[in-house]
Amino acid sequence: MTERSHPAVTVDGLVLVDRKLVAIRRRNDPFRGMPALPGGFVELGETTPEAVVREVREETGLETRVVRLVGVFSDPGRDPRGHTVTIAYALEAIGGRLHAGSDASEIVLVDPDEPPKMAFDHNDIVRRWRGP
Amino acid sequence: MTERSHPAVTVDGLVLVDRKLVAIRRRNDPFRGMPALPGGFVELGETTPEAVVREVREETGLETRVVRLVGVFSDPGRDPRGHTVTIAYALEAIGGRLHAGSDASEIVLVDPDEPPKMAFDHNDIVRRWRGP
Numbered sequence: 001m002t003e004r005s006h007p008a009v010t011v012d013g014l015v016l017v018d019r020k021l022v023a024i025r026r027r028n029d030p031f032r033g034m035p036a037l038p039g040g041f042v043e044l045g046e047t048t049p050e051a052v053v054r055e056v057r058e059e060t061g062l063e064t065r066v067v068r069l070v071g072v073f074s075d076p077g078r079d080p081r082g083h084t085v086t087i088a089y090a091l092e093a094i095g096g097r098l099h100a101g102s103d104a105s106e107i108v109l110v111d112p113d114e115p116p117k118m119a120f121d122h123n124d125i126v127r128r129w130r131g132p
Numbered sequence: 133m134t135e136r137s138h139p140a141v142t143v144d145g146l147v148l149v150d151r152k153l154v155a156i157r158r159r160n161d162p163f164r165g166m167p168a169l170p171g172g173f174v175e176l177g178e179t180t181p182e183a184v185v186r187e188v189r190e191e192t193g194l195e196t197r198v199v200r201l202v203g204v205f206s207d208p209g210r211d212p213r214g215h216t217v218t219i220a221y222a223l224e225a226i227g228g229r230l231h232a233g234s235d236a237s238e239i240v241l242v243d244p245d246e247p248p249k250m251a252f253d254h255n256d257i258v259r260r261w262r263g264p
Binding site for chain 1: 137138139140141173174175176177178179180181201203204206207208215217219
């Protein structure tokens with residue numbers, strides 16, 4: 001991540017397959033080895049829904065569509081590499097086949113009712129997605 | 133706005149005073165002379181709710197608190213100067229006194245039921261805030 005004067009925008013996706021949340025086990029630091037929601041930086045020229053569909057495809061192999069906005073997570077300490085604002089979306093799988101992409105060592109299916117400790121603030125995101 | 137490889141994050145605030153939405157008449161291009169919701173860039177180290185409260189204070193003089201997230205607006209063409217992703221919040225006024233800040237030539241109170249043509253995609257944001 002290069003020096004920035006403003007936070008960067010990222011997206012994270014919550015997709016259920018067989019009633020489990022699709023996560024990836026992180027290959028790299030920070031949080032190496034921990035499950036994380038699929039996601040990444042928004043590129044110039046794409047909307048945030050387009051970005052999350054692309055990131056989920058790249059990291060998990062799934063084709064999805066956005067169902068709803070879950071929330072915005074902007075705590076400056078949420079990523080130790082620098083301040084990012086992430087926009088979390090719930091998606092539904094509409095095709096593709098689960099396989100780990102380049103940023104992931106493997107796919108992890110997470111029980112949404114009893115999730116393991118996840119990378120970044122992803123447990124908070126899962127909690128918000130589940131609702132009160 | 134400097135060259136960027138990723139979109140920047142901004143915030144916009146919807147605050148009612150006397151049942152009217154608080155807007156500012158833009159002093160500068162783009163959209164010079166048109167009403168716009170108060171808002172601006174998120175700074176490093178602040179959350180998006182903190183950013184919108186700060187921008188509303190700087191541009192309108194009002195002290196506010198966030199009531200709810202209205203939506204995320206990320207169309208690449210929404211700002212002709214470059215791609216920004218804006219996060220819109222509904223706020224309630226809790227103090228201060230309305231006066232135009234440095235980015236605004238004057239405060240405009242907008243009828244939320246019949247808003248004038250506004251800058252950027254702010255009519256879309258007002259529509260989303262009003263709901264279906």
